[in-house]
Every structure is written in C-alpha cells, then in structure tokens.
Amino acid sequence: MFWEILAFILGVTILARYLYPWRNSPLLPPGPKGLPLIGNxxxxxxxxxxxxxAEWGKKYNSEIVYANVAGTSIVILNSAYxxxxxxxxxxxxxxxxxxxVMLTELSGWAFAFALMPYNDAWKARRRIFQKHFYPSNTDIYQPLETEYVHQLLFKLLEDPKPFLEHIRHMVxxxxLSITYGIKIHTFNDPFINLAERAMxxxxxxLVAGAFLVDTIPVLKYVPxxxxxxxFQRKARNNRKAAKDIRCLPFIETQKEMASGSVAPSLISLSLQESNSEEYLDLLRDVGTQVYVAAADTTASSVGSFILAMVCFPDIKVKAQKELDHVLNGRLPEHNDMQSLPYLSAIVKEVLRWQVVTPMAVPHLATEDDTxxxxHIPxxxxxxxxxxxxxxxxxxxxxxxxxxxxRFLKDDKIDPFVKDPEEAAFGFGRRMCPGRHxxxxxxxxxxxxxxxxxxLRKAVDSNGQEIEPSxxxxxxxxxxxxxxxxIIEPRSKESEQLLRTALI
Known part of the structure; x- marks a missing residue:
C-alpha cells in the first residue's frame, strides 16, 4: 500500500509542477525541448x-537558458551582464x-548559512561573520597566514612530492586557527581530514541535477x-560528517578556553559575549561555514597556481624577476601587494582560469520576473x-x-578589466563574505x-619532460x-631564506 500511495503522490506532484509554468504560455528563455511530464x-x-x-547558450544564441526538470524551472545565467x-x-x-533536499534535509547541512533562505536566521549568522571578517578587519589574521605559509615552504623543501597534501594542510x-584558535601540528590532522570528508x-x-530528490522531494521518503x-546511503554518511564538523572543533575550543590556553579566534572571542544556548548554536553554524569553505576552496586555488607555473614557465620566470627586483632577498609580505602587480595578475588569472566553483550556489527567484x-517563473x-x-x-x-x-596596463592592474572576483566568489548579497x-x-x-x-615539469627515465595532468x-x-x-629551491640563498623564515 505504501508504494501505491507514493506512486500516486509522485505522479500528481510531477503533473502539477510540470503543467504550472505553461498555464499562461509566457515566453520562457530558450533551452532544449523537454518531454511530457519529466521535461528536461x-x-x-x-x-x-x-x-x-555554455554550449546551450551558444546553440540558442542566448545569455540566459532554461530547463524544466519534472516541473522545477531552472534558469542558467551565462553572462556577467x-x-x-x-x-x-x-x-x-x-x-x-x-x-x-539532498544537501540540507538529508545530508544534515541545514545549519550552513550559505545554504539558508534569505531570512532572519541567515541574517543573524551573516551578521556575526561580517563582524569578524569585514575587509578592514582582516589584517589581524595576516600573521597567521604568514606563519602557515612559511611552514608550507619548509614542507615543500623537505618533501615536495605530496605538495597538494602540504597545501591542504596549510590552508x-x-x-582552523582563524576560526577556532586550534593549532595544527601533525600532517594527518583529524580536523583537516574531517573537513575534507565533509566537503x-x-x-x-551542490551539482544541479545530480540527485533527483532535489527536483522531486517526495523521493526523500524512499527507504x-x-x-x-x-542517495540515501550517501546522505547517511554525509550526516555523520556534518554533525562532527559542526561540533567537534567547537568543543575543542571550549576545552581550551576552560584550561586558559586558547588562542584568539572567531569562536573564542565570540564566546566571551554570550553563553546562551541560542547564541552557541549560531556560533557553531558560523564557525563551520568559515572553516570548511575556506579549507576546500583556497586549497584548490593554490593547487591550480602550482599547475599553471609548471605548465607556463615563461610566466613563472617573469613573476620571479619582479619578486627579485622588489624584494631584494626577502620573502613577500602582504603590504608588498601594490608593488607586485604581475604577481597579483597571476592570482587573478588563477581564479579565472580554473574557477573553484564553476557553477555558483543556486539562487531562488521569490517572485515572477522578466x-x-x-519570463522567469x-x-x-x-x-x-x-x-x-x-x-x-x-x-x-x-x-x-x-x-x-590581460589584467595589466602600464605595469599596473587595469581597473577596466572585469575582476574575476565578481564571478569566482558568488553573486549579489550571497557573495562569499570570506573572499578577502x-x-x-x-x-x-x-x-x-x-x-x-x-617549479618545472617532471622528466621520465629518458630525460623527456612529462606533461602534467x-x-x-x-x-x-x-x-x-x-x-x-619538480619543486626545488632556486638557489642556496633561497633555501637559506626559507629556513630563516621559520626561526
């Protein structure tokens, strides 16, 4: 009887949702022609x-394309405009x-404010985040960034082969330090592994259309x-990781606060303001958001940077000449940014060339629009x-x-070239607040x-260069x-410089 009822509900849901967008036959954006009931x-x-x-956009000669999946309208925006x-x-x-449905209701990520509807709950969490990460306040985190980047240099010197693991550890x-004040010492730290599993x-x-339950929510009741x-088995594993990443680092910070050994961080500073259960819930949500989002996305960008420098040696050499000229035998610091425009242009090109989130997190149209x-239903x-x-x-x-x-003019960043930040970190009010x-x-x-x-290409046993994947x-x-x-010091002086940085 259960299956008969489920089949009936499913059929009615699909039929009703499929028919609704065509009631008044509005002109929808172009897209592939769908089938009855199931659409596209x-x-x-x-x-x-x-x-x-992107191919749909070219095929239909439109910057905006449309699909309907079992009654759910999906609008894709292929242009910056x-x-x-x-x-x-x-x-x-x-x-x-x-x-x-898959991510928030089944996998347990409803607490992540990046995924919340635009409501008071989202605003409360965003407010806490912005208080600590407003652009003018982020300078206070630069010493932590410097400390761990310098540790990365030493790890690349000692054992360069697992460089992606070193990058993941650094980021x-x-x-972890910025969010919870937790210091990482071991290579295979459980908190970092937990964040990777959760993300x-x-x-x-997050892949649109990857799980049918997102377009036909009644499927969430399938055992x-x-x-x-x-998808249910995946969701069960995801729930465990989501619960752990939300609670375990937070508990660790509370323990260190109780012992008097905690370092200043978003959570430790915020816990001094209130201890109500409602506020603690907010802090757990905000802390998780900061930690997991930063760890996964920034590690991807640094890895793409290494790949670009290996693949395009002329660009690498040009950047090193700029660094050598400006720094005169020292390591770069944050306040050197204006003096190193070519390096800044490389960073912008990395964000553009291999954008970490090729499809932005979906938005919802809360009203009909044109x-x-x-017509956008x-x-x-x-x-x-x-x-x-x-x-x-x-x-x-x-x-x-x-x-x-492409980002330079007269050896300066060209303000008339679109900054990749405008698309790489989301859009509008939901743009990533931790992008700085x-x-x-x-x-x-x-x-x-x-x-x-x-940084250069590896060679095989015959001395031939190996094109990196x-x-x-x-x-x-x-x-x-x-x-x-191959990652190796540029010179004896370079090796001494990075060793000195750790003292």
Missing part, C-alpha cells in the same frame, strides 16, 4: 555541467536559496534499502555559470589561455613559493588531481 530530466548533465550550459542584472541589481527577489591550518559530500550534492536509493522579454532555480562568465571572449579574449597580462582572506592567503602563498622555489576532481567545488612536477 534526461538533458541535464551529470558532470561538467558548466560546459553543457545577466548575473549582475538579476542577482545583484534585483537582489531583493534573487537572494534566497532553493530547497536543496586547513589557517582556517566531499557538499561538493557532490535506504530500496533498489536505486544510493528579463530581456523572457516564481520559484525558479537561478544559477550563475561562473565558468562561462570567466571564459567569455568579450571580457577575456583568448579565454582558454593562461595570460596574466581567501585571496590574501592565495596571494601570499603564490609569492612565497615563487620567491623560493623553481590537467585533470580535476569534479563537483560543486573542483580540485586538481595529483600531477607530477
């Missing part, structure tokens, strides 16, 4: 969806989030043992295609080439690595897969 269910890509949506017009200028009706250490589930669940319900004559899922925006030839000529020079720290960490790591190390682990957040390269 079989048109939705299962991976590298940003490439598919469309994203700015809707998600920023009309943010009053595009700042909420859609119902992400995770910065995030793997998040990344998989785990039912054939084909692998754009360029096209209320409750549409609206997603900025960050990859397409950052590979738009109109803004970035020869977009598939790695060319930092992410960029700061990436810039310092890039500068210090280039100052101290030569440019493959990425795909998902809502992409990560470079391990690739072979």
């Amino acid at each position: 269910l079989f048109d939705m890509p299962s991976s590298s969806e940003w490439l598919t949506y 469309a994203a700015k017009e809707l998600l920023e200028k009309r943010s009053a009706i595009y700042s909420s989030r859609p119902r992400l 995770g250490s910065v995030a 793997t589930g998040v990344s998989e669940s 785990e043992w039912f054939p084909g319900a692998t 754009y360029n004559g096209y 209320k409750n549409s899922i609206v997603i900025g295609n960050s990859w397409a925006i950052l590979h738009d030839e109109a803004d970035y000529p020869d977009p598939h080439s790695f060319r930092p020079e 720290i992410a960029q700061s960490t990436l810039w310092l790591a890039a500068g210090c690595i280039l100052t101290c190390f030569d 440019r493959e990425y682990r795909l998902g809502g957040i992409i990560q470079p897969l391990p690739f072979a390269c």
Whole structure:
C-alpha cells in the first residue's frame, strides 16, 4: 500500500509542477525541448555541467537558458551582464536559496548559512561573520597566514612530492586557527581530514541535477534499502560528517578556553559575549561555514597556481624577476601587494582560469520576473555559470589561455578589466563574505613559493619532460588531481631564506 500511495503522490506532484509554468504560455528563455511530464530530466548533465550550459547558450544564441526538470524551472545565467542584472541589481527577489533536499534535509547541512533562505536566521549568522571578517578587519589574521605559509615552504623543501597534501594542510591550518584558535601540528590532522570528508559530500550534492530528490522531494521518503536509493546511503554518511564538523572543533575550543590556553579566534572571542544556548548554536553554524569553505576552496586555488607555473614557465620566470627586483632577498609580505602587480595578475588569472566553483550556489527567484522579454517563473532555480562568465571572449579574449597580462596596463592592474572576483566568489548579497582572506592567503602563498622555489615539469627515465595532468576532481567545488612536477629551491640563498623564515 505504501508504494501505491507514493506512486500516486509522485505522479500528481510531477503533473502539477510540470503543467504550472505553461498555464499562461509566457515566453520562457530558450533551452532544449523537454518531454511530457519529466521535461528536461534526461538533458541535464551529470558532470561538467558548466560546459553543457555554455554550449546551450551558444546553440540558442542566448545569455540566459532554461530547463524544466519534472516541473522545477531552472534558469542558467551565462553572462556577467545577466548575473549582475538579476542577482545583484534585483537582489531583493534573487537572494534566497532553493530547497536543496539532498544537501540540507538529508545530508544534515541545514545549519550552513550559505545554504539558508534569505531570512532572519541567515541574517543573524551573516551578521556575526561580517563582524569578524569585514575587509578592514582582516589584517589581524595576516600573521597567521604568514606563519602557515612559511611552514608550507619548509614542507615543500623537505618533501615536495605530496605538495597538494602540504597545501591542504596549510590552508586547513589557517582556517582552523582563524576560526577556532586550534593549532595544527601533525600532517594527518583529524580536523583537516574531517573537513575534507565533509566537503566531499557538499561538493557532490551542490551539482544541479545530480540527485533527483532535489527536483522531486517526495523521493526523500524512499527507504535506504530500496533498489536505486544510493542517495540515501550517501546522505547517511554525509550526516555523520556534518554533525562532527559542526561540533567537534567547537568543543575543542571550549576545552581550551576552560584550561586558559586558547588562542584568539572567531569562536573564542565570540564566546566571551554570550553563553546562551541560542547564541552557541549560531556560533557553531558560523564557525563551520568559515572553516570548511575556506579549507576546500583556497586549497584548490593554490593547487591550480602550482599547475599553471609548471605548465607556463615563461610566466613563472617573469613573476620571479619582479619578486627579485622588489624584494631584494626577502620573502613577500602582504603590504608588498601594490608593488607586485604581475604577481597579483597571476592570482587573478588563477581564479579565472580554473574557477573553484564553476557553477555558483543556486539562487531562488521569490517572485515572477522578466528579463530581456523572457519570463522567469516564481520559484525558479537561478544559477550563475561562473565558468562561462570567466571564459567569455568579450571580457577575456583568448579565454582558454593562461595570460596574466590581460589584467595589466602600464605595469599596473587595469581597473577596466572585469575582476574575476565578481564571478569566482558568488553573486549579489550571497557573495562569499570570506573572499578577502581567501585571496590574501592565495596571494601570499603564490609569492612565497615563487620567491623560493623553481617549479618545472617532471622528466621520465629518458630525460623527456612529462606533461602534467590537467585533470580535476569534479563537483560543486573542483580540485586538481595529483600531477607530477619538480619543486626545488632556486638557489642556496633561497633555501637559506626559507629556513630563516621559520626561526
């Protein structure tokens, strides 16, 4: 009887949701023609969806494309202009989030304020975040960034082969220290491993169309043992990781506070303001958001930077000449940024070339709207295609080439070239509030690595160069897969410089 009732509810839900958008036959944005009832269910890509949506834009000659999956309207924005017009200028009706059943209801991430609807709960958490990470306040975290970047240099000297692991450790250490005041000493730290496990589930669940339960929520009631319900087993594992990452680092900070040994951090400072259970809940949510988001995304960007320097040696050499000229035998510091425009241009190009989140976190249209004559139905899922925006030839000529020079004019950052930040970190009111720290960490790591190390292609037993793999682990957040390269000190002086930095 259960299955008969479920089938009936499912059928009625699909029928009602499919028919609704066509009641008044509005002019919807162009897109592939769907099938009765299920719409574009079989048109939705299962991976590298940003490439598919970009191709749809070219095929239909439109910066905005549309799909309907079993009654759920999905609108993809493939241009910076469309994203700015809707998600920023009309943010009053595009700042909420859609119902992400797999991620929030089944996987236990409803507490993450980046995924919350635009409501009072989101505003309360965002307020705490901004208090500690307002751009003018982020200078206080620079000593922590410097400490862990210098530790990264030493690890690359001692054992360069697992460089992606070293990067992950460095970025995770910065995030843990800033958020919880926890110092990381071991290579395989359990908190860093926990964050990676938790974010793997998040990344998989953020892919639009990856889980049918997001478009047909009634499927959430299908039991785990039912054939084909692998999403339920994934969700169970995700729930455990989400619970642990929300609670365990927070408990560790409370323990260190009780012993009087805690370092200043977002959580330790905030705990001095109130001890009410409601406030503690807010802090757990905010702390988790800061920690996991920073650890995964920034590690990806630093890994992409290494890949770019190995693949494009002329750019590496030019950057090292600038560093040598400006620094005169010392390591870069944050206040050198204005004096190192080519390095800053490289960082911008890394963010553009391999954008960490190729598809932005989905927004929700809370009202009916019209754009360029096209109707956007209320409750549409609206997603900025960050990859397409950052590979738009109109803004970035020869977009598939790695060319930092595109951001420079007269040896200065050209203010008339679109900053990749405008798409790489989300849009409108939901833009990542921690982007300043992410960029700061990436810039310092890039500068210090280039100052101290030569990065080049590995060679085989015959002395032939090995082209590094440019493959990425795909998902809502992409990560470079391990690739072979040589990382060694540029000179004896460089080695001595990085050793001195740890004293």
